[in-house]
Amino acid sequence: MSRSSSVGSPTPPSPPNRKGRAGGTRTAVRGDRRTALYDLPGPLARRRHRAYGLLTAAALAALLGWLVYLLFATGQFTATKWAPFAYVGIQDLLLRGLGNTLKAFAYAAVLSLALGAVLACGRLSDHRAVRVLATLVVEFFRAMPVLVMIFFIFVALKVQPLPALVAGLTLYNGSVLAEVFRTGVNSVERGQREAAYALGMRKTQVMTYVLVPQAVRAMLPTIISQLVVALKDTSLGFLITYEEFLHAGKLIASNLDYDLPFIPVVMVISPIYIGMCMLLSWFAHWLAGRQRRNPRTRAAGAVPASPETLLPGVR
Amino acid sequence: MDVLTQNFSLYARGFLGTLELTVYASLLALALGFVMAACRVSPVGSLRALGTVWVTVLRNTPLTLLFFAVVLGLPRFGLVLPFQLFAVLALGCYTSAFICEVLRSGINTVPVGQGEAARSLGMSFGQTLGGIVLPQAFRSVIPPIGSTLIALAKNSAIAGAFSVTELLGTYKPLNEMGYGIVWTFVWIAVGYLIITLAISGLFHVLEKRYGAAR
Numbered sequence: 001m002s003r004s005s006s007v008g009s010p011t012p013p014s015p016p017n018r019k020g021r022a023g024g025t026r027t028a029v030r031g032d033r034r035t036a037l038y039d040l041p042g043p044l045a046r047r048r049h050r051a052y053g054l055l056t057a058a059a060l061a062a063l064l065g066w067l068v069y070l071l072f073a074t075g076q077f078t079a080t081k082w083a084p085f086a087y088v089g090i091q092d093l094l095l096r097g098l099g100n101t102l103k104a105f106a107y108a109a110v111l112s113l114a115l116g117a118v119l120a121c122g123r124l125s126d127h128r129a130v131r132v133l134a135t136l137v138v139e140f141f142r143a144m145p146v147l148v149m150i151f152f153i154f155v156a157l158k159v160q161p162l163p164a165l166v167a168g169l170t171l172y173n174g175s176v177l178a179e180v181f182r183t184g185v186n187s188v189e190r191g192q193r194e195a196a197y198a199l200g201m202r203k204t205q206v207m208t209y210v211l212v213p214q215a216v217r218a219m220l221p222t223i224i225s226q227l228v229v230a231l232k233d234t235s236l237g238f239l240i241t242y243e244e245f246l247h248a249g250k251l252i253a254s255n256l257d258y259d260l261p262f263i264p265v266v267m268v269i270s271p272i273y274i275g276m277c278m279l280l281s282w283f284a285h286w287l288a289g290r291q292r293r294n295p296r297t298r299a300a301g302a303v304p305a306s307p308e309t310l311l312p313g314v315r
Numbered sequence: 316m317d318v319l320t321q322n323f324s325l326y327a328r329g330f331l332g333t334l335e336l337t338v339y340a341s342l343l344a345l346a347l348g349f350v351m352a353a354c355r356v357s358p359v360g361s362l363r364a365l366g367t368v369w370v371t372v373l374r375n376t377p378l379t380l381l382f383f384a385v386v387l388g389l390p391r392f393g394l395v396l397p398f399q400l401f402a403v404l405a406l407g408c409y410t411s412a413f414i415c416e417v418l419r420s421g422i423n424t425v426p427v428g429q430g431e432a433a434r435s436l437g438m439s440f441g442q443t444l445g446g447i448v449l450p451q452a453f454r455s456v457i458p459p460i461g462s463t464l465i466a467l468a469k470n471s472a473i474a475g476a477f478s479v480t481e482l483l484g485t486y487k488p489l490n491e492m493g494y495g496i497v498w499t500f501v502w503i504a505v506g507y508l509i510i511t512l513a514i515s516g517l518f519h520v521l522e523k524r525y526g527a528a529r
Contacts, residue, residue: 035423036430036448038440041358049358057361070392143511144504145469148483155486156496228375235377239476246380253387263391266384270376277375 071263081261084252085268097248098272104162104234104244108169109227115170116177123182126203134178141175147236154240161242165234173230180222184215221288228280235273245269318494319502322485329485330506336402336471336481337510341464343407348414355419366415373412378470381405386477402474410467417463421456422448457526461518465511472507482506 034040041049071077084090122134141149150168153159159167188211196210216223238246246269252258253265319326355366373381385405386398396404425448433443475484482503489499 034427035356036425036427037356037422037444038358039431039434045358049360052359053361056359056365060361060365074392076391143508145472145483145507147472148500148503148507151483151486152496152500155490156500232375232377235379236473238379238383239473246377246383250383262388266388270380270384273377273380274372274375277377278371281375 074263076263078259080259081264084255084258084261085264090252093248093251094245094268097243097245100162100242101234101237101244104165104169104237104242105231107162107166108173108230108234111166111170112173112177112230113223115174116181119174119178120181120185123178124185124207138175138178141171142179144172146172146233147239150236150240161237161240164240165237165242168236169230169233172233173226176226176229177223180219180226181215184219184222185211187218188214217294218291221284221291224280224284224287228277228284231277231280245273318489318498322489322492322494325485325488326482326502326506328480329482329503330509332399332480332484333468333471333482333506333510336399336406336474336479337464337468337514339403340406340410340467340471343403344410344414344464344467345460347407347411348418351411351415352418352422355415356422370412370415373409374416376409378405378409378473381409382473382477398477398479399474402471402477402479406467406471406474409470410463413463413466414460417456417459418452421452421459424455425451454526457518457522461515461521464518465514468510468514469507 075081119134119138122130123138125131125134146168149171150164153167154161154164157164185207192210192214193206196206201209234244235246237244238250241247249265249269253260253262255261351366351369354362355370357363357366382402382405386401389396389401429447429451430443433447438446471481472483475481486496486499486503490496
């Protein structure tokens with residue numbers, strides 16, 4: 001933030017703002033793509049760019065065509081390989097798998113939100129012992145691969161696949177969400193807290209009436225992006241034999257009667273999986289755009305939806 | 316403690332497997348991410364579309380599904396490679412999408428005026444890029460790249476389930492030999508902690524050395 005104070009550096013045209021906001025307003029206000037890399041292209045450059053564009057588009061189309069040809073050449077579109085999807089029993093199997101995936105996601109989402117709230121309270125506590133304990137828990141579970149936790153719970157504690165999956169996801173995502181909540185509360189302007197105390201509110205009242213509502217509103221896109229991570233990670237259940245979507249696909253794919261329809265299964269499953277995650281991601285993105293224009297988030301500053309680069313060690 | 320000392324070679328093999336996977340996949344992810352970031356900020360429309368599709372699809376793909384498709388799917392096209400190479404491909408491609416976004420936002424943090432000033436001094440595109448834009452972008456992307464690579468190291472655990480030698484997979488033979496499961500996992504956890512802490516230490520040093528003063 002102290003770029004303006006560093007001596008001798010040229011003053012940037014736009015004030016050094018929060019990263020997300022600066023990017024947002026720059027593109028929103030100018031409406032045109034402006035980067036430090038090149039000037040807005042003139043007519044000649046635009047013609048050249050169009051030529052490059054056509055060339056690369058042709059190359060990409062050729063690549064795509066080659067892939068489709070490869071699919072045909074290796075016989076992926078034969079009737080036997082696609083026949084299983086016409087059977088009601090197999091459709092049921094897939095739908096049950098999808099239902100199990102969504103069930104695990106729902107449990108994991110609710111529980112990790114709850115755990116995140118608890119851990120965030122711990123980290124924001126005034127009592128040193130609680131704070132240290134919560135910090136240790138959060139840091140440990142964020143540093144561990146989520147799969148190690150799931151395997152540990154599954155193998156060492158000998159629980160069923162679903163509870164193991166949900167517990168592993170909850171511990172990991174809960175710890176990450178705790179950090180998100182904490183960052184949100186800390187990013188609320190200091191004046192809000194001071195004003196609330198000056199009005200005679202108690203510690204808990206300040207938290208629940210003033211800080212948390214603003215923090216949650218500001219961090220909502222990030223929270224949802226983290227839930228996308230949880231949704232993606234439910235597929236880890238496949239590795240501990242939880243009967244989820246991928247597991248159902250594997251069952252169909254390893255069926256000799258249908259000539260091992262592996263590629264067709266991937267072509268059916270992945271659009272559904274990716275589509276679900278994309279929907280949720282887009283929702284987070286849309287929410288972030290809405291929040292940025294919302295005057296209510298001004299005190300906390302809406303954060304762009306990106307769980308990946310939020311904190312060290314976060315996926 | 317017995318578990319570690321008596322099976323040190325097994326643990327060491329798993330540890331080295333994870334380390335190799337992490338290093339190779341990081342290199343692939345950095346290279347591919349750089350190319351894709353270049354596509355995403357280029358003035359050519361179809362390249363931008365390619366970058367956007369790459370990032371959007373891969374970021375929303377569960378890594379297990381990607382492993383599933385790559386490890387079990389590519390052999391159907393007659394492409395038979397060692398499992399480890401498949402794992403590096405899957406991990407590298409997956410992480411490249413995140414690296415691409417980090418690099419792109421790093422380039423976008425460079426104020427437009429810097430590029431304009433460089434060009435008004437008569438610098439060519441290459442000079443502007445190499446002398447002005449990338450050095451400034453590099454400073455701001457160090458911490459997020461570090462956390463992305465840490466995530467990659469943690470994600471490499473999935474490869475163990477697809478017959479690649481790596482750290483998490485060592486629990487299976489140890490479990491069959493009848494060692495205590497808890498201690499087996501404790502040492503696995505320590506192994507992962509060593510790798511992730513090493514990466515975070517490395518990037519702390521880089522940040523200290525090159526990071527922007529803020």
